[in-house]
Amino acid sequence: MMHDARPKVGIFGLTSCAGDQLQILNCEDELLRLAGRIDIVDWVMAKSGNDHTCRLDIAFVEGVVATERDLETLRQVRARTSFLVALGTCAVWGGLPAMRNDLPREVLEREVYSGAVDFLDTVEARPATDFVPVEYRLPGCPIERHEFLHLVDSLLAGTVPELPAVPVCFECKTRENLCRVIYFDDVCCGAMTRGGCGARCPSHGVACAGCRGPIEEPNYDANVQMFATRGISWREIATRMSNFSAPVWMTLGLRSEAHHDDH
Amino acid sequence: MQTLRLSDHLLPEFVESLKAWGTLWAPVERAPGVFDLEVIDDVRRARPDALRTILPFKKLLLKPRFTMLTGRLGEIPEDPGEGRHGPQVFFGAHACDIHALRILDLLHLSNFQDSYYLENRKNLMVVGYGCWPDERCFCASLDTSTADDGFDLFLTPLEGRMLVSVGSSLGDDVVRANPHLFEPATRQDTREYMERLGARRKAFTLSLDVTDLPYVLELKREDPVWREIGARCLCCGSCSMVCPTCSCFNVVDELVPQSVGQRVRLWDSCLFRDYAVVAGGHNFRADRADRVRNRYYHKQEAFVREFGVPSCVGCGRCIENCPTGINVVEVFGHVRGDL
Numbered sequence: 056m057m058h059d060a061r062p063k064v065g066i067f068g069l070t071s072c073a074g075d076q077l078q079i080l081n082c083e084d085e086l087l088r089l090a091g092r093i094d095i096v097d098w099v100m101a102k103s104g105n106d107h108t109c110r111l112d113i114a115f116v117e118g119v120v121a122t123e124r125d126l127e128t129l130r131q132v133r134a135r136t137s138f139l140v141a142l143g144t145c146a147v148w149g150g151l152p153a154m155r156n157d158l159p160r161e162v163l164e165r166e167v168y169s170g171a172v173d174f175l176d177t178v179e180a181r182p183a184t185d186f187v188p189v190e191y192r193l194p195g196c197p198i199e200r201h202e203f204l205h206l207v208d209s210l211l212a213g214t215v216p217e218l219p220a221v222p223v224c225f226e227c228k229t230r231e232n233l234c235r236v237i238y239f240d241d242v243c244c245g246a247m248t249r250g251g252c253g254a255r256c257p258s259h260g261v262a263c264a265g266c267r268g269p270i271e272e273p274n275y276d277a278n279v280q281m282f283a284t285r286g287i288s289w290r291e292i293a294t295r296m297s298n299f300s301a302p303v304w305m306t307l308g309l310r311s312e313a314h315h316d317d318h
Numbered sequence: 319m320q321t322l323r324l325s326d327h328l329l330p331e332f333v334e335s336l337k338a339w340g341t342l343w344a345p346v347e348r349a350p351g352v353f354d355l356e357v358i359d360d361v362r363r364a365r366p367d368a369l370r371t372i373l374p375f376k377k378l379l380l381k382p383r384f385t386m387l388t389g390r391l392g393e394i395p396e397d398p399g400e401g402r403h404g405p406q407v408f409f410g411a412h413a414c415d416i417h418a419l420r421i422l423d424l425l426h427l428s429n430f431q432d433s434y435y436l437e438n439r440k441n442l443m444v445v446g447y448g449c450w451p452d453e454r455c456f457c458a459s460l461d462t463s464t465a466d467d468g469f470d471l472f473l474t475p476l477e478g479r480m481l482v483s484v485g486s487s488l489g490d491d492v493v494r495a496n497p498h499l500f501e502p503a504t505r506q507d508t509r510e511y512m513e514r515l516g517a518r519r520k521a522f523t524l525s526l527d528v529t530d531l532p533y534v535l536e537l538k539r540e541d542p543v544w545r546e547i548g549a550r551c552l553c554c555g556s557c558s559m560v561c562p563t564c565s566c567f568n569v570v571d572e573l574v575p576q577s578v579g580q581r582v583r584l585w586d587s588c589l590f591r592d593y594a595v596v597a598g599g600h601n602f603r604a605d606r607a608d609r610v611r612n613r614y615y616h617k618q619e620a621f622v623r624e625f626g627v628p629s630c631v632g633c634g635r636c637i638e639n640c641p642t643g644i645n646v647v648e649v650f651g652h653v654r655g656d657l
Binding site: 085088204205208209212214216217220221222224225228229231233234236237238245246247270271272274276277278280281 | 591
């Protein structure tokens with residue numbers, strides 16, 4: 056990647072909770088070990104003395120584009136780096152900030168800030184991957200630490216890891232959890248969500264919220280029909296499914312589904 | 319084959335004695351009415367009467383995920399032994415499980431011997447337990463509702479006691495090591511066993527017509543029913559995971575911290591989209607309906623053509639675990655045009 060020195064790395068946040076960057080910090084000892092092999096030159100959240108203009112070998116970008124400034128930051132990072140990683144579900148799928156894209160921004164601003172502020176320049180929240188090409192997508196809300204470390208180690212070895220493409224149900228079943236749909240009539244997003252988390256939520260008795268984003272070919276119709284057949288209201292289905300990948304589900308019809316009950 | 323009797327009150331001592339032969343596994347009630355196969359310390363937790371465990375015993379032979387090799391670049395990789403389980407005892411095998419074991423043997427030991435499977439299989443003691451069917455059992459249709467062999471010991475519960483069939487020299491060793499637990503079976507035991515057998519045969523409520531099924535399937539390859547089922551299937555893979563004979567696996571290379579490489583073997587399912595992707599990116603079964611059809615055809619057509627028996631034992635796990643309620647018996651009924 057570099058002729059003699061360690062690869063130069065930048066880590067950036069767009070509109071987001073910074074949870075993925077926090078996960079990187081949570082790597083602690085492993086991060087210290089990595090610091091000997093990579094040169095983190097630009098990471099505003101974690102260090103001072105950053106270089107905001109140098110060329111980068113690897114850049115990680117967390118978050119959605121929800122302001123004009125986000126877009127500008129994203130384009131600058133893209134221009135600076137040869138390898139761009141969309142870090143976390145916001146950057147890959149839209150995540151929480153895109154949950155209510157069905158409501159106009161004026162309504163959201165009024166409801167959240169009571170119209171008392173005028174500094175907002177928000178636009179519809181969309182994932183970073185909608186605006187620039189990326190070399191790698193690392194989903195998760197937040198990302199899995201081991202997957203991040205695995206990615207960096209692999210990049211240093213000149214390759215990229217193959218993330219699990221199987222649904223959460225695979226990991227859930229191998230852990231022999233009670234199915235949240237069958238035994239609890241939950242809106243469990245496991246069958247449409249990409250695994251890799253070890254089915255953490257169902258293993259703790261909570262339905263999958265879909266935080267790692269959709270599998271390659273989710274059977275949207277069969278999933279929503281399954282929930283509806285179990286007597287769950289359409290509004291509930293839409294609310295639960297919209298948490299992390301709303302832009303995808305909205306394209307597939309969830310927006311109209313959400314208003315089924317109104318008629 | 320030798321037949322003995324064991325009093326109910328001696329069952330805990332008998333189960334305890336099995337620990338001498340390996341790690342003892344038995345069904346345990348994980349939640350009300352839901353069981354899984356666990357390593358047993360307190361033998362009172364064992365529930366051999368449980369009809370189905372979430373995952374079948376196949377996890378004792380090949381774990382859902384294990385590291386085959388680990389090593390650094392330039393070094394000879396080593397087998398960390400994760401896939402080799404040592405001596406194990408499976409207490410609470412039902413007739414369908416024993417037939418499933420035979421199917422797994424055909425698959426793993428016929429053409430190419432799977433060394434992990436072979437080693438764990440040789441180290442597995444099977445202690446069967448007579449079950450009573452529920453509304454999801456259809457083993458009687460597949461001739462897997464009783465087992466003539468394929469076990470070391472088989473316990474059939476009668477009133478206050480069990481009839482014990484000794485099915486192998488290993489089973490005989492267990493009896494000889496615990497002579498105080500067993501008595502010779504009486505004529506009364508035989509009579510009750512026969513009564514139970516007759517009553518059990520009548521207790522089945524679900525049946526699958528397997529007459530000429532491989533050929534019927536060949537004729538119905540393009541039947542619209544496969545599209546209909548494909549539209550309902552989530553491709554979550556649950557049916558494959560819980561199936562006692564589904565054995566597909568994937569092998570992936572991973573780089574773990576400190577630049578240690580590892581080769582991992584994990585369960586897979588033909589229902590997953592990337593299952594039939596080959597080099598160059600072509601997917602032989604990119605269509606969901608094709609994948610669903612493939613699973614049923616493998617069970618009831620391809621396996622019969624290759625090994626002479628279907629690779630379904632009628633345990634009902636896939637019926638119990640399908641979140642959208644796809645039912646294998648109904649599927650084949652639809653294919654025949656019965657429904």
